[in-house]
Each structure stands twice: as structure tokens, then as C-alpha cells.
Amino acid sequence: MSERKDEKYAIYVENLIKVYSGGLKALEGVSLEVNEGEIHAVVGPNGAGKTTLMRILTTQIQPTSGHARVLGYDVRSESGAVRKLISYVPQEFSVWTDITGYENLLFYSKIYGISSDKRHRIISDALELMGLSEASGRLVRTYSGGMIRRLEIAAALMVKPRVIFLDEPTIGLDPRAREVVWEKLLEYQKEYRVTVLFNTHYMDEAERYAEKVTFLNRGRVIAEGTPQELVRLLGGETLKVWIEGESERASQILSSIDGIQVLSATSNQLVILTPDSSVMLPKIVQTLSKSGIEVRSTTVSRPTLEDVFIKLTGMSIEEAEKASGLREVRAVRRAIRAGG
Amino acid sequence: MSLKSYWEQTVAFVELELRRLWHDPTEVFTRAVQPILWLTVFGTTMERLRSIPTANVDYLTFISPGVVLQSSSFIALAYGIMLVWERESGILKKLVSSPVDRFIIVLGRSLAGAVRAVTQLFIVLPVALLFGAKLKIDPASLILATFVLLLGSVGFTSLSIILAVFMKTRERFMGILQAIVMPLFFTSNALYPIEIMPAPLQAFAKVNPMTYIISSLRDTLIYGDIVSAINGLLVTLVFSSIVLHPETKYLQKIVE
Numbered sequence: 001m002s003e004r005k006d007e008k009y010a011i012y013v014e015n016l017i018k019v020y021s022g023g024l025k026a027l028e029g030v031s032l033e034v035n036e037g038e039i040h041a042v043v044g045p046n047g048a049g050k051t052t053l054m055r056i057l058t059t060q061i062q063p064t065s066g067h068a069r070v071l072g073y074d075v076r077s078e079s080g081a082v083r084k085l086i087s088y089v090p091q092e093f094s095v096w097t098d099i100t101g102y103e104n105l106l107f108y109s110k111i112y113g114i115s116s117d118k119r120h121r122i123i124s125d126a127l128e129l130m131g132l133s134e135a136s137g138r139l140v141r142t143y144s145g146g147m148i149r150r151l152e153i154a155a156a157l158m159v160k161p162r163v164i165f166l167d168e169p170t171i172g173l174d175p176r177a178r179e180v181v182w183e184k185l186l187e188y189q190k191e192y193r194v195t196v197l198f199n200t201h202y203m204d205e206a207e208r209y210a211e212k213v214t215f216l217n218r219g220r221v222i223a224e225g226t227p228q229e230l231v232r233l234l235g236g237e238t239l240k241v242w243i244e245g246e247s248e249r250a251s252q253i254l255s256s257i258d259g260i261q262v263l264s265a266t267s268n269q270l271v272i273l274t275p276d277s278s279v280m281l282p283k284i285v286q287t288l289s290k291s292g293i294e295v296r297s298t299t300v301s302r303p304t305l306e307d308v309f310i311k312l313t314g315m316s317i318e319e320a321e322k323a324s325g326l327r328e329v330r331a332v333r334r335a336i337r338a339g340g
Numbered sequence: 341m342s343l344k345s346y347w348e349q350t351v352a353f354v355e356l357e358l359r360r361l362w363h364d365p366t367e368v369f370t371r372a373v374q375p376i377l378w379l380t381v382f383g384t385t386m387e388r389l390r391s392i393p394t395a396n397v398d399y400l401t402f403i404s405p406g407v408v409l410q411s412s413s414f415i416a417l418a419y420g421i422m423l424v425w426e427r428e429s430g431i432l433k434k435l436v437s438s439p440v441d442r443f444i445i446v447l448g449r450s451l452a453g454a455v456r457a458v459t460q461l462f463i464v465l466p467v468a469l470l471f472g473a474k475l476k477i478d479p480a481s482l483i484l485a486t487f488v489l490l491l492g493s494v495g496f497t498s499l500s501i502i503l504a505v506f507m508k509t510r511e512r513f514m515g516i517l518q519a520i521v522m523p524l525f526f527t528s529n530a531l532y533p534i535e536i537m538p539a540p541l542q543a544f545a546k547v548n549p550m551t552y553i554i555s556s557l558r559d560t561l562i563y564g565d566i567v568s569a570i571n572g573l574l575v576t577l578v579f580s581s582i583v584l585h586p587e588t589k590y591l592q593k594i595v596e
Binding site: 058059060080083084086088089091092093095096098100103108110139 | 429
């Protein structure tokens with residue numbers, strides 16, 4: 001007998017729709033498959049539906065229609081079984097700041113039913129793994145943002161989940177703290193092969209740490225694959241050109257050249273997608289200088305996920321956030337908070 | 341889930357609260373200021389007037405149990421603010437995606453708030469004794485009084501958490517709190533026997549849970565009448581169970 005398709009995956013989501021009670025559509029038919037032991041990133045601008053998707057998968061809210069399974073268990077009808085196998089780190093702080101780091105883990109270890117004879121060792125191990133042994137006796141109020149995040153991840157890993165959900169794990173952290181968070185997380189992931197699903201709007205993070213990436217925009221999946229596959233979707237190379245003069249006009253002039261595509265044009269920088277830069281670069285420079293636009297410098301690079309997102313949506317993540325409007329993002333947030 | 345793990349999880353919430361109190365006990369003391377003023381200023385002055393019929397006990401002794409409850413119930417009723425904060429942070433989200441039953445979250449939080457509230461018994465009573473209140477302090481009556489106060493405070497904490505669901509901001513919550521605490525206090529038998537109240541107020545006093553908690557505390561701490569105290573305790577139990585029930589439903593509502 002063949003295994004059912006939806007039981008083979010750590011996470012299986014099919015045609016998920018979520019309409020909040022205010023009528024706001026957060027998810028408009030999302031499908032997603034995550035293999036066991038995989039690190040999977042859901043990438044998209046604020047308001048794309050990332051948090052809503054994660055809240056459904058962690059059994060906090062129910063979908064309007066469609067279905068979702070975690071390790072074969074339905075998130076709606078078997079939510080109790082799902083909750084025993086997962087861990088979740090929300091975007092906002094989820095530890096008490098007026099007690100110590102150790103005490104926070106002690107509380108969560110009791111909530112998750114870790115037996116009293118193992119508790120101390122498990123907590124100490126988790127604190128050590130996250131580099132918090134020394135700070136464990138201090139009030140969390142005195143921790144830095146990065147330390148708090150690591151404490152929350154320690155709380156999530158301590159219970160040995162089979163799937164861990166991280167909602168924007170490094171939001172608001174400086175680059176060094178972001179790196180440390182990932183370093184520690186990957187160390188654990190390598191050892192236990194736990195499935196990781198994380199939301200982010202940092203493209204570089206998805207590219208560096210995820211084995212698979214799902215692009216979410218306005219409640220829909222717009223692309224998915226390994227970072228390499230997604231980048232290959234574009235083909236060719238990305239050319240960055242710094243110019244003297246208005247980039248809008250330069251962008252218009254370049255549209256006459258066949259085979260290239262201007263991905264973005266900001267103040268004095270153009271990002272251009274080209275199949276072969278060695279042929280196209282001289283042509284571009286020549287065309288621009290003929291129109292009186294001087295090229296200051298250029299770089300050639302492999303396209304990034306950011307470029308893929310721009311190609312797919314016609315705008316960068318920041319622009320997508322602006323286009324969907326702050327008002328809409330706020331409405332989503334409100335709906336999430338107000339509930340159902 | 342076994343009964344044992346339910347119990348352990350509930351205790352974990354209480355332990356968490358005790359640890360928070362240990363690190364920052366300020367509230368316990370600042371909240372005690374007002375009841376101490378009731379005893380030392382209002383109580384001692386009214387006692388000289390002898391205008392309130394308090395049967396065979398002096399006025400200071402008479403109001404001591406009520407003042408303890410006023411202090412405790414204020415802490416309990418303010419506890420919902422914690423939930424407003426926990427909703428704004430990710431704590432509640434994390435809790436509802438953990439294996440802990442949602443009823444245990446509600447019971448655990450309510451009991452935790454109640455434990456915080458009960459601390460007042462051990463601050464206000466010694467002050468009352470110091471100013472000459474004639475209270476029966478022995479292990480049995482103290483245990484019974486603690487239990488009554490704990491149970492009543494569970495009810496007030498639950499009520500507070502329900503309020504927090506509807507009053508979504510701190511400001512609105514604190515406003516409504518003021519509008520509830522004082523009327524509850526004045527329409528109870530805390531400061532005078534209900535027999536001397538006008539008839540409509542008496543009717544209100546009889547459905548005011550504070551009245552029963554205070555009666556039970558008085559029976560224990562002043563008269564040593566355990567049987568009557570247990571009657572009051574049963575009414576308190578009914579009150580707390582009634583508010584705990586919808587609280588679970590509302591918790592679902594806040595997170596979803």
C-alpha cells in the first residue's frame with residue numbers, strides 16, 4: 001500500500017484559506033510541502049500572510065478552509081497531538097523579563113512535562129548550547145535582544161520538538177547577533193535533524209540558511225524551490241550600474257536593448273538582468289553615454305533571491321510593503337490580534 | 341494528560357508567580373498602604389464615634405477582615421492587566437501552542453493572581469493586631485482564612501481576566517477597575533453590617549460576593565465559628581467557579 005501523500009511530509013498544507021472575521025483575506029489558497037529534517041523559509045513582505053500561516057500550523061487559530069497537517073496530524077482535528085510534537089518561537093517576546101533566564105526555562109520545562117530528575121540537566125544543556133550559561137542567573141530584563149531570542153530558542157529546543165516554527169527569528173537584531181542566533185540554531189539542527197520552518201523578510205537569511213524557500217506575497221505562494229533553483233529561474237547575471245543622472249530616464253533608454261531587463265532603478269543605481277554581461281555591458285555603457293548619461297562604475301554578480309522576488313512581483317520587498325500600504329499591514333496585524 | 345500533569349502544570353504557574361514576587365515584591369507593600377490607612381486612620385477614628393452597631397466587637401476588629409479583602413481583591417482585580425501585556429507580547433501565543441490545556445492556562449493564571457493577592461493577609465493582619473484588633477489567630481483559623489481568601493481571589497482574578505478581554509488597552513482597563521472596586525467594597529459588609537443599609541443597597545450587598553467572603557473571614561478570624569465560615573466558603577466556591585467557566589471561552593477568543 002502506498003503511503004498517503006500528506007503523511008509523508010513534516011508539514012503538508014493544501015489550498016489553505018484564511019479570512020479574518022473583519023473580512024480581511026490573509027491567505028488565499030496556500031499550498032506547501034516541507035520534508036522531515038528540512039530547513040524551510042517562508043519569505044515575503046509584511047502582510048504577506050506569513051504569520052497567519054504559522055499561527056494556523058501551530059494550532060493557535062483555525063483556517064477558513066483547506067487543510068494542513070503537521071507530521072501527519074491535522075492541525076484542526078488533532079491539534080493536541082500536533083502541540084506535543086512542535087515548538088514555536090513567536091515574533092514578539094515570549095519570556096518573562098522579571099525572572100531569570102533559568103527560571104523561564106524551568107517554567108516551560110514544567111509546562112511541557114519534562115520529568116523532575118532530567119529537568120536541571122536539560123535546562124543546563126539548552127542554556128549552554130545557546131551560549132547563555134553565564135547569564136542564566138540574571139533577570140531577563142538585563143539581556144540584550146539577541147540573548148532574549150537565544151533564550152526563547154533554548155526554550156523551544158529544550159523540549160526536543162520534531163518541528164520547530166520560528167516567526168521572524170532575527171527581526172530587530174544587529175547583524176552579529178543574527179549570525180550568532182543562526183550559528184547556534186544550525187548546530188542543534190545538525191545534531192537532531194529537526195524540521196525547521198521559519199518566516200523572514202531578510203532575503204539573505206533565507207538564501208544562506210534555508211534548504212528550501214517559499215515566496216509568499218499577498219496571501220499567495222508565488223514561487224518555491226531551493227535558493228539555487230529560484231535563482232536559476234532568472235538565468236544569467238545581475239549587473240549593477242551606478243550612473244550620473246536620473247535613473248528613470250536611463251531605465252527607459254535601456255529598454256531599447258533586446259535581451260536585458262531593468263529590475264530596479266533607484267536614485268543613481270540600476271539593477272539589470274542580463275544573459276551574458278561580457279557582451280551586454282559594453283552595449284549598455286555605449287547606449288547610455290550616447291544619451292549623455294555617464295556610467296561611474298559597474299559590478300557583475302550572481303542574481304540573489306532579492307532579484308528573483310523583484311522579477312516575480314515587479315518590486316522589491318520594501319516596495320511591496322509600501323505598495324500594499326502601511327494601512328493594510330496594520331489591518332492584518334489588528335485582525336491577527338483581535339482574532340478569528 | 342493525567343491528573344498529575346494537570347496539577348504539575350497548574351503549580352508551575354503559581355511557582356512562576358512566586359518567583360516574580362520574590363524578585364520584585366514592591367506591589368505587595370505598596371498595595372498594603374491603603375488598607376493600613378483604613379485600619380489606622382478610619383478604623384481608630386470611627387471606633388471613638390461608636391455610631392456603627394458592631395454587636396459585641398469593637399469597630400477596628402470588625403473591619404479588619406473586610407480591609408484585608410479590599411486589599412487582596414484590588415490586587416486580584418488588577419491582575420488582568422498582566423494578560424493584556426501577555427497578549428501584546430508573545431507569551432500567550434506560545435502558551436496556546438504548547439501542550440498545556442487551555443483550561444489549565446486560565447486556572448493557573450487565576451490561581452497565580454490569587455496567590456499574589458493572599459499576601460495581603462499576612463501584612464494587614466499583623467498591623468490590625470498591632471493596633472489592638474482582637475482576632476483569633478491560631479493555625480486552624482489562619483489556614484481556613486487563607487483558603488477562603490485564595491478562593492475568593494481566584495474569582496476576582498478571573499473576573500479581571502474577563503474584563504481584560506473586553507477592555508483592550510491598559511488605560512480603559514484601569515478606568516473600569518476603579519469603577520468596580522470601590523462600589524463592590526462599599527456595598528459589602530466590609531465597613532458596616534448590611535442590616536443598617538437602605539433596602540435597595542441591602543439587596544445588592546446580598547449578591548455581592550465580597551459580602552460572603554468577608555462573612556466567612558469574620559466567622560473564622562473573629563468568632564471562631566468554623567461551620568458558618570464554611571458556609572461562606574461554599575458561596576465563594578460557587579462564585580469562583582461561575583467566573584472561571586466563561587474565562588476559558590474568552591481566553592480562546594483573545595488568542596484566536
